[in-house]
Amino acid sequence: MERVPLERKILSENDRIAAELRARFQEHGILCLNLISSPGSGKTSLLERTLGNLPRHDRLAVLTGDIQTENDANRLKRFHFPVKQITTGGTCHLDARMIERHLADWKLEDLDLLLIENVGNLVCPASYDLGEAAKVVVLSVTEGEDKPLKYPSIFFKSDLLVLNKIDLLPYVPFDINAAAENARKVHPGMDIVKVSCLTGNGLHEWMMWLGQRRRAQKLLVQETVS
Amino acid sequence: MHEMGIAYSVLAAVRTEAKRHPGQAPRKIGVRIGELAALDPEALRFCFEAITRDTDMEALQLEIEICPFRYRCLDCGHQFIVQDYQCQCPQCGSLKTDCIGGQELELTYLEVEEYGASTAGAKNTQ
Numbered sequence: 001m002e003r004v005p006l007e008r009k010i011l012s013e014n015d016r017i018a019a020e021l022r023a024r025f026q027e028h029g030i031l032c033l034n035l036i037s038s039p040g041s042g043k044t045s046l047l048e049r050t051l052g053n054l055p056r057h058d059r060l061a062v063l064t065g066d067i068q069t070e071n072d073a074n075r076l077k078r079f080h081f082p083v084k085q086i087t088t089g090g091t092c093h094l095d096a097r098m099i100e101r102h103l104a105d106w107k108l109e110d111l112d113l114l115l116i117e118n119v120g121n122l123v124c125p126a127s128y129d130l131g132e133a134a135k136v137v138v139l140s141v142t143e144g145e146d147k148p149l150k151y152p153s154i155f156f157k158s159d160l161l162v163l164n165k166i167d168l169l170p171y172v173p174f175d176i177n178a179a180a181e182n183a184r185k186v187h188p189g190m191d192i193v194k195v196s197c198l199t200g201n202g203l204h205e206w207m208m209w210l211g212q213r214r215r216a217q218k219l220l221v222q223e224t225v226s
Numbered sequence: 227m228h229e230m231g232i233a234y235s236v237l238a239a240v241r242t243e244a245k246r247h248p249g250q251a252p253r254k255i256g257v258r259i260g261e262l263a264a265l266d267p268e269a270l271r272f273c274f275e276a277i278t279r280d281t282d283m284e285a286l287q288l289e290i291e292i293c294p295f296r297y298r299c300l301d302c303g304h305q306f307i308v309q310d311y312q313c314q315c316p317q318c319g320s321l322k323t324d325c326i327g328g329q330e331l332e333l334t335y336l337e338v339e340e341y342g343a344s345t346a347g348a349k350n351t352q
Contacts, residue, residue, distance in 0.1 A: 001253060001343075006243065006333040010235050010257065093228055124228035126264045127331060152311070153264040153329075185311045188321070 014128055017096035021131025024108060029221035031214050032114040034130050036154055037138035038147075039120030042164040044072045045197035046138060046206070047117060051079035053207055060113035063102055065094045067119060082106060093124035096131060113214060122151040133217060134159040141165045141172055145179035152186045160191045160209060167196040229266060232331070233273035237283065239333055247338045254287040256334035261295045263331050295328030 009015055025032045035043045047062060054060065061082040064072040073085035084102050086094060099116065116132065118125040126135075137158040139147055142165060148155040155161065161183045163176060180192050193209060195202035236255060244252045259265050267290045274288045295308040299315035300322040306315065313323050 001337050001339045002247075002250070004243065004247070004336045004338060006239070006256075006335055008239075008333055010232055010239070010331045010333055012239075013235070091228075091231070123264045127228060127232075149311075151264075153262045156262060156325075188313055 011127065011129075014096045017100055018129035018131040021096060021099060021103075022133075025114065025131060025133070026221065026224065028108040028111065029218055030108060030111050030114050031217040032116065032130070032132045033210075033213075034116045034118060034125070034132035034135045035138060036118045036122065036125045036135055036158065037120060037140075038122050038143060041120070041138045041140040041143065042197050043117045043120070043138050044075055046162060046164065046195070047076055047115060048079070049195075049197050049200065049203055050115070050207070050210070051076060051081055053203065054081075056080060058113070059111050060115065061106060061111050062115045062117065063094075063099065064117040065098070065119045067092070072117065088119060092119055092121045093128050094118050094130060095128045099130050112218075113210075122147070122154050126151075126153040126157055134213065136160045136162060138162045138164050139179065139183075141168050141174040141176065141179075143174075145175050146182060148179070148182040148186045155183050155186045155190070158187070158190070160193065162206060163192060163194045164197060166194050166201060167199045229269040230273045230277075232265060233270055233277055236274065236288070236333065237277060240283065240286065240336060243336050244338070249341060250338040251341050252283065252286050252336055253339045254289055254335075254337040256289045256291065256336070258291045258293055258330045258332040258334050260293045260328040260330035262328040265331065267292065291334065293327050293330045296326050297323040298326045299323050 037043050062076055063084050063086055064076060065086040065088060066072055067088050067090055070085045073083050076083045086098050086102050116130055135158040137154050139161060141163065163179060169176065176194065183190050183192060191209060193202060193205040195206055236257060240252050240255050259267055271288060278284055278286055296305060297308050297313055298305045299318060299320050301320040302315060302318040304315055304317040305326065314321055315323055
């Protein structure tokens with residue numbers, strides 16, 4: 001019996017495509033964010049609010065993933081930005097190849113921001129790099145405040161936690177401070193914003209975070225070029 | 227539940243590597259899975275068996291090494307296993323620490339054997 005050392009990542013093919021995508025995004029100064037949450041936490045609502053808050057001429061596009069239906073893309077198309085649905089047909093996460101394929105007929109030079117809404121799932125999307133600059137995890141107050149402890153991988157890998165549906169706080173036994181504490185236990189220093197996509201409360205904090213990230217991405221490009 | 231996809235990726239890697247070893251049969255593939263990799267080792271084993279059964283890879287064994295959630299202190303260099311998400315250095319108390327393990331999803335080795343060298347692979351060589 002002969003033992004051949006391999007020492008490479010199982011998802012090396014996904015990681016290779018993701019690295020290519022990341023390089024292309026950087027070259028074009030595009031900030032790419034990967035939004036991840038359980039089903040029903042409000043990723044699409046957050047995107048609706050985001051698109052509604054940005055000027056019509058803004059250079060952004062959205063890819064939205066689901067197992068079935070074009071419903072999310074239809075919800076987002078009314079904001080007149082380029083939107084494409086990725087229907088996985090059963091796969092519980094997006095992978096880098098799906099992103100590559102769905103970007104094929106978009107001109108990257110026309111974009112500054114690419115928002116990717118992953119399939120609703122807190123487990124599997126954590127394993128698949130999509131070439132994003134950052135992962136953003138959304139948790140709503142109708143879920144358990146211990147979710148960061150139950151699904152540590154995604155909270156560990158995300159730069160920002162969006163605590164959504166805060167308008168419901170008076171009606172649900174959700175300890176928002178405990179949720180934030182749990183998230184920071186798994187990921188010390190994690191950014192957290194508290195929003196309600198229904199009332200708009202707290203959304204300016206999210207928009208500020210997004211704006212800062214976009215400016216940082218631009219600076220990164222300028223440094224690379226100069 | 228993406229263990230099936232991971233199992234297919236492992237098998238694809240085995241087939242690619244096996245081509246470099248003509249006349250030899252893949253017998254065992256080693257994988258390393260971090261505690262925080264969001265992957266269930268038993269589900270992976272189940273999927274792997276399901277996709278290799280009744281194929282030329284039936285005799286291929288999967289060996290899984292679980293890697294703990296580990297940090298390294300950036301001040302004193304101490305490496306430690308993280309329990310209950312306590313990321314503070316237990317040696318010097320520093321909060322400046324860096325994650326060095328627990329996210330692994332890696333192939334570590336492939337064991338190959340001359341065709342006909344063991345009875346385990348007899349079925350495959352027919």
